[in-house]
Amino acid sequence: MNDATVTKKLMFYFPKCECDKPIIYHLVKDHHLVVNVFRAKVTPEEEGYLVLDVTGTEKEIQGGIDFVKTFNVIVNYSGKGVIRDEERCTHCGYFTVASFIGALKIENDATRKIAYDESQCIECLACIRVCPFAACTSAF
Amino acid sequence: MKTYEQINDRIDSGKAVVLTADEIMDYVDRKGLQAAAEEVDVVTTATFGPMCSSGCFLNFGHSKPKIRMSEAWVADVLVYTGLAAVDVYLGATQLRHGDPANMYPPGEFRYGGGHVIEDLVAGKKLQLFALSYGTDCYPLREIRTYFTIRDLNQAIMVNPRNCYQNYNVAINRSDHTIYTYMGKLEPRQKNANYCSAGQLSPLLNDPYYETIGVGTRVWLAGAQGHVYAEGTQHAGGVGRTPDGVPTGGAGTLALTADMKQMRKEFVRGVSFIGYGVSLSLGVGIPIPILNEEVLRRTCVRDRDILAPVVDYGADYPQNTGKVIGHVSYEQLRTGRIQVDGRTVEVGSLSSYYKALEIANLLADEIRRGDFLLAAPIAFLPKDTKMKPLVKREPPR
Numbered sequence: 001m002n003d004a005t006v007t008k009k010l011m012f013y014f015p016k017c018e019c020d021k022p023i024i025y026h027l028v029k030d031h032h033l034v035v036n037v038f039r040a041k042v043t044p045e046e047e048g049y050l051v052l053d054v055t056g057t058e059k060e061i062q063g064g065i066d067f068v069k070t071f072n073v074i075v076n077y078s079g080k081g082v083i084r085d086e087e088r089c090t091h092c093g094y095f096t097v098a099s100f101i102g103a104l105k106i107e108n109d110a111t112r113k114i115a116y117d118e119s120q121c122i123e124c125l126a127c128i129r130v131c132p133f134a135a136c137t138s139a140f
Numbered sequence: 141m142k143t144y145e146q147i148n149d150r151i152d153s154g155k156a157v158v159l160t161a162d163e164i165m166d167y168v169d170r171k172g173l174q175a176a177a178e179e180v181d182v183v184t185t186a187t188f189g190p191m192c193s194s195g196c197f198l199n200f201g202h203s204k205p206k207i208r209m210s211e212a213w214v215a216d217v218l219v220y221t222g223l224a225a226v227d228v229y230l231g232a233t234q235l236r237h238g239d240p241a242n243m244y245p246p247g248e249f250r251y252g253g254g255h256v257i258e259d260l261v262a263g264k265k266l267q268l269f270a271l272s273y274g275t276d277c278y279p280l281r282e283i284r285t286y287f288t289i290r291d292l293n294q295a296i297m298v299n300p301r302n303c304y305q306n307y308n309v310a311i312n313r314s315d316h317t318i319y320t321y322m323g324k325l326e327p328r329q330k331n332a333n334y335c336s337a338g339q340l341s342p343l344l345n346d347p348y349y350e351t352i353g354v355g356t357r358v359w360l361a362g363a364q365g366h367v368y369a370e371g372t373q374h375a376g377g378v379g380r381t382p383d384g385v386p387t388g389g390a391g392t393l394a395l396t397a398d399m400k401q402m403r404k405e406f407v408r409g410v411s412f413i414g415y416g417v418s419l420s421l422g423v424g425i426p427i428p429i430l431n432e433e434v435l436r437r438t439c440v441r442d443r444d445i446l447a448p449v450v451d452y453g454a455d456y457p458q459n460t461g462k463v464i465g466h467v468s469y470e471q472l473r474t475g476r477i478q479v480d481g482r483t484v485e486v487g488s489l490s491s492y493y494k495a496l497e498i499a500n501l502l503a504d505e506i507r508r509g510d511f512l513l514a515a516p517i518a519f520l521p522k523d524t525k526m527k528p529l530v531k532r533e534p535p536r
Contacts, residue, residue: 090188090408090420091493094323094333106475112492130324132190132410132489133420134250 007055009119010065011076011139014048018071024050031064032056038123039081041140049140051081051123081123081139084116089135095127144515147181147428151509156181158506160499161340161427165439173432182506182513183438185345186359186424186498187337189490190410192321193301193372194419195231196257196399199293200268202226207280212270213237215256221270225278229298230256232409232419246319246414254419255409257297260289261361262404295399297360301371303423305343305390306447309334309467309486311479314453319414323489325452331485332449332477337495338442338469342425343391345438347384349376351427353516358395359424359502361406364511365397370520377523384437387446387466391520395423406498422494424502428513442469449479459528 012023019042027033034055042048054061065075084104091114095104101122107115127136150156157180159167164183168176198219200209208225212218216237219228234253241247259266265286274281289295310322311332318325323333338344346352356367371392379387399407406422429435446466455462467477473492476483505511 087405090491092189092491093488095487111496112473114493130413132323132412132418133408134411 003057003059005055005057006061007053008061008077009051009053009080011080012050012052012068013074013076014042014050015072015074016045016047018073019046019048020044021071023068023071023073024052026067027054027064031067032060033064039125049081078118080118080121082118082121082125082128082136083139084127084136088133089114090133092133094130094132141431142181142429144428144430144513148512150181151506151512154507154509156506156509158182158184158426158503160496160503161185161345161438162496162499164435165339165441168435168439173436177429177432177435180429180435182503183345183427183429183435184424184499184502184506185337185340185342185427185438186422186495186502187303187341187490188406188422188494188498189335189337189420190321190412190418191299191302191421192233192418194257194297194299194421195229195253196260196295196297198228198230198295200226200228200287201291201293203280203283203285205280206278207270207283208272208275208278209270210272212268214268215251215259215266216269217251217253217256232257233416235417241416242414247416248413249411249415249417251411252409252417254417257399257419258404258407258409260295261399261402261407263288263290289400296396297363297365297399297402298368298394298396299421300394301373301392302395302421303342303371303393303425304336305341305347305392306386306388306445307334307336308389308450308456309447309472309477310452310456311449311464311484312453313451318453319412320452320456321412321415321418322452323487324413327453329479329482329484331487332479333487333489334447334469334472335489336447336469337490337492338445338473339440340492340495340499342423342427343393344385344440344445346427346434347380347386347437347440348522349391349520350434350437351430351516352393352425353519355514355517356425357512357514358393358397359422359426359498359505359511360395360397360402361422362403362501363397363399363401365395366514367393367516368396369394373526374520375524375526376521377525381444381446383440383444385440385445388448388463389526393520406494420491422498424498426502426506426511426513442473445469447472449477
């Protein structure tokens with residue numbers, strides 16, 4: 001495993017019983033990860049969600065994920081907080097006002113097909129508010 | 141020179157040469173206009189976008205005992221009942237009962253007439269609730285039941301205004317965000333939205349309504365329907381480029397087809413935050429290549445089509461008629477236009493991707509011999525203008 005620093009986008013699902021654990025604190029302190037939280041809903045006595053970027057070496061990230069998994073937390077590597085339904089999307093191109101960050105973009109100039117690059121999404125949720133076809137939804 | 145009969149014979153025998161309005165320009169550039177006009181039988185055009193003036197007539201059949209239905213709701217959306225017993229008209233922009241609309245702006249408008257139409261076509265089970273005053277022949281005064289489109293005698297889409305020939309590019313020059321049927325518009329012209337399939341759009345490929353008229357067979361969301369009249373607000377007498385392409389709204393079409401034959405992916409309810417609900421529809425129209433002139437007009441390109449930029453922050457709502465300027469669809473498709481020397485981000489409400497899919501589906505149907513062309517029985521007017529609504533004093 002090499003020592004190059006990488007960034008991975010993850011989503012954690014916390015069942016009701018694990019919402020009071022200071023997991024992020026341990027990811028930073030014990031696993032030396034740089035954590036950037038995009039969006040979170042973690043309330044004691046309720047189930048919770050957390051979408052974040054973690055930056056570190058592959059080894060550190062794996063260590064952090066292994067640590068998180070010692071709780072009842074489910075780690076999602078794909079299928080993050082914002083979901084775009086391929087069937088509901090009509091590829092209109094109206095998203096540009098919402099997805100200024102470029103997570104939604106025209107993939108092919110000839111067909112004008114829209115592609116969703118989940119790794120670019122910062123979970124601002126603007127697309128959910130404006131999409132006339134309700135093609136974008138939030139997991140929480 | 142070809143006739144409708146000759147073209148239909150070739151379609152019937154599976155020999156018709158069909159191209160989409162997206163392919164025809166390069167084909168003509170390669171072959172030359174004269175040779176291409178002899179070879180090509182049909183050019184397919186299409187569009188997919190919000191078309192608010194859409195709706196459908198539904199006939200429920202009679203209950204035991206019978207009800208006339210003087211007020212009725214489908215999936216809690218009010219339908220028009222001022223017709224014969226158990227006939228109703230469901231409109232695309234009708235809000236659901238109890239929707240707070242823009243009481244706490246901007247409203248979300250998550251479900252309404254357009255969504256009911258989508259659900260009907262998708263075969264979903266929906267609630268009908270109807271009231272009546274009771275008559276000797278129709279004694280029942282209330283009914284609540286559940287149905288799908290298959291239970292109906294008729295479900296006929298009848299749309300008074302579809303396929304606007306060209307459309308505005310909406311921009312907002314005011315100092316606050318506005319919510320319109322052209323989407324959310326940021327203040328001080330930060331963004332713009334347009335809504336047309338441009339070079340693929342039916343009436344932009346037949347700018348003088350030479351082949352698209354009353355009686356023309358159309359592909360409406362997968363069903364075979366037809367143009368039943370000029371669309372409401374049809375106004376061919378507008379400014380045009382030297383090639384005859386309107387530089388503003390201009391022509392519209394009134395379309396009808398059997399909803400039971402439609403495909404759900406081309407009938408989609410839409411919610412415009414802060415504005416309301418509507419229906420996005422897919423329409424495909426074949427253009428018979430009767431002669432070189434008809435073919436030449438189908439070769440229109442996005443760079444030749446100009447759309448007017450209109451300020452929805454003031455000029456549109458106040459009906460001043462002012463146009464800021466014109467931009468081409470080629471410019472619009474780059475995602476950026478220049479207004480007053482400033483770069484403005486552009487979004488689209490119409491889906492070119494879906495329009496292209498429809499143009500290809502229709503082309504395939506014609507090649508297979510499953511879609512014959514119908515000659516118009518009447519032409520659309522070329523020179524009519526839009527009349528305003530005038531506030532007049534009461535008559536004496």
